[in-house]
Amino acid sequence: RNIDDFGGLAHQMPKLTAGFMIAGLASLGLPGMVNFIGEFTIFVGAFSSFKVIAIIAITGIVFTALYILRALGTMLFGPRNEKWDHLQDLKGVEMVPLLVLSIAIFAGGFFPFTLMDFINNGVGDMVQQIGHLTIGGLL
DSSP, X not given: OOGGGOOOHHHHOHHHHHHHHHHHHHHTTOTTSHHHXXXXXXXXXXXXXXXXXXHXXXXXXXXXXXXXXHXXXXXXXXXXXXXXXXXXXXXXXXXXXXXXXXHHHHHHHHSHHHHHHHHHHHXXXXXXXXXXXXXXXXX
């Protein structure tokens, strides 16, 4: 479906809107959300070794941010489309996945090193094994 077909969903579905906003902003890697520490550590490491590749990656993130913000703005806060008036907001048990996702996003953002320790245990050996490889002659 076309994003422009949606619009004004925030007025009739505020709980779902909150979920969309949390997930959308988390995907941008905002501080306090789970994706921030991953993106930050990748760019710090990449920028110190491969400035050109890091700049290209940051440019990609800027375009992604523009797309996500445009999509959220249009779908949730754009002109209302009466075609979607029959939709209802989340109720009761439908809130559980939204709450679990939101808690995970913020817990990972505020306590990232707990998650990083878990990841490092599995990834450290793999990085040592493949550390000598080059990627397409770029590295």
